[in-house]
Amino acid sequence: MEKQFKKYFLLLLSACIGIVLLFGALNVFLDVFGLFDFRDKDKVRVYGEERFSKYLMTFNHIPKHFEGMILGPSLSANLNPQVIPDKNYYNLSLMGARMDNVLSLASNILENNGTIKEAIVCIHPYVTADTGAKGTGFMNPDTYWKAFGSVNLLRVYGLGVIRNLDLWPSKYPKNQYEVYGSNSFESLFRVEDVSGRIAKEVDNVKINEFEIGSSYRKDFKTLLTLLQKHNIKTFIYYHPVPYPIYLEHRDKMDNYWEDILSGTNVKKEKLFSYYNFNKSEFSGFSGDVSNYIDHGHLSIKGQETLIKEIMVKWNQIDH
Numbered sequence: 001m002e003k004q005f006k007k008y009f010l011l012l013l014s015a016c017i018g019i020v021l022l023f024g025a026l027n028v029f030l031d032v033f034g035l036f037d038f039r040d041k042d043k044v045r046v047y048g049e050e051r052f053s054k055y056l057m058t059f060n061h062i063p064k065h066f067e068g069m070i071l072g073p074s075l076s077a078n079l080n081p082q083v084i085p086d087k088n089y090y091n092l093s094l095m096g097a098r099m100d101n102v103l104s105l106a107s108n109i110l111e112n113n114g115t116i117k118e119a120i121v122c123i124h125p126y127v128t129a130d131t132g133a134k135g136t137g138f139m140n141p142d143t144y145w146k147a148f149g150s151v152n153l154l155r156v157y158g159l160g161v162i163r164n165l166d167l168w169p170s171k172y173p174k175n176q177y178e179v180y181g182s183n184s185f186e187s188l189f190r191v192e193d194v195s196g197r198i199a200k201e202v203d204n205v206k207i208n209e210f211e212i213g214s215s216y217r218k219d220f221k222t223l224l225t226l227l228q229k230h231n232i233k234t235f236i237y238y239h240p241v242p243y244p245i246y247l248e249h250r251d252k253m254d255n256y257w258e259d260i261l262s263g264t265n266v267k268k269e270k271l272f273s274y275y276n277f278n279k280s281e282f283s284g285f286s287g288d289v290s291n292y293i294d295h296g297h298l299s300i301k302g303q304e305t306l307i308k309e310i311m312v313k314w315n316q317i318d319h
Contacts (some may be wrong), residue, residue: 032156033147034061046177051094051101052138052152054181058092058108059144062181066090070181071106072122075185075239075296076233079120079307087118091181099128099216103223104139107269110230119232120310121223124239124296125256128220130213144266173222186300187258190293198242201295205245210252212259224264224272233271235314240277240306241296243287274315277306285309 031037031188033056044061046053062069068089069077071098081089092105102121109116138152146152146265159172166174176184191197227234238257246253257276278286283293291302298306 002010007169010297015266032153032160033057033059034065035059035144035147037064042179043148043185045179045182047156047163047169048172049152049156049179051148051181052091052093052143053156055105055108055143056140056147057090059107059112062090062092063109063113063116065115066180068107068118068120069106069116070120070122071102072239073124073127074183075124075126075298076122076317078118078185078298078300080178080182081180081307082182083304083307084311089118089120091178093181093183093184095183097127099219099223101139102127103219103226105224106223108141110226113230117231117233119227119234121234121236122239123236123254123257124241125209125253128212128216128260130211185297186293189297190299194289194292194294198244201242202245202248205249210249210256211255217260219264220260221264224266224269228265228269228271231271234268234273235310236272236274237310237313238276238278239296240282240286242289242292243283246286248279262287263268263283273285273314273319275310275313277309282309299317 031039032044032047035056035308037060041061044057063188066088068081068084070076070081070089070091070093072093074093077091077093077095079091079093081087081091094101094105106119138146152207162168162172163174163176171188173184173187176188178184197305207262224234241253254276261267262273266274285302285305291299291305293299
């Protein structure tokens, strides 16, 4: 009986190990995150589990195949880098990202960097506000091994099937995430009355939203140090908020911009350029509700205009 049990146990153990190895090999072959360059780079995209997916792409896919990166929260997540002339950018912005998330993504990109030479960084009080949930979640080097097999990976596969077969377009549109990282969420986020939503937000803005968390201030300075160390030409911009909101909270917003830049070498380092898109000269944009889909996220028209303006301002500042 004991010999039979031992034989059965070894057989079962061997079968389990074989299944695990086979599953791992299958995941390597499918290579949904571009870790091993087994897939055409134009077929690697986010299907779901955005933070998990984009972080894994920072190990090989993005630093090897792109020359620029966009970093920020959802406010910059739908910027379409394809409108940047003669540039190959990837949009690494994340829904709900705070400065620690931005730093984690940039750190891993630069640790594995091959071709990244430029960066666009979106700044807004939300990114540095010391409120809400903290933590980098999946954004640590150990996440690499989850690409060989994990619950998160299975979720990505499941969402990939749902999106590719267009089974739930109202919640998981087929091409929501582009191969260059842009999150085309306009149809999901758009409110019916944009002007009304903006007017409501005027009274919802709280003073503590402009307070910069000490850890996030440190993360921002660390980010700048890393970009400088790796000789990354960088444009830092203050996201344009709808004009009625800016007008009501002008002093706090202007002070925030000066505060976040204080104590850094942004104004001295030639690699860095910066611009506040809440200046009066840009009020024609922020006063046009057709550039927004709610109280801050940009419409297709708005994001295309903004990224073109970013390149114009960047070139003007450089010259």
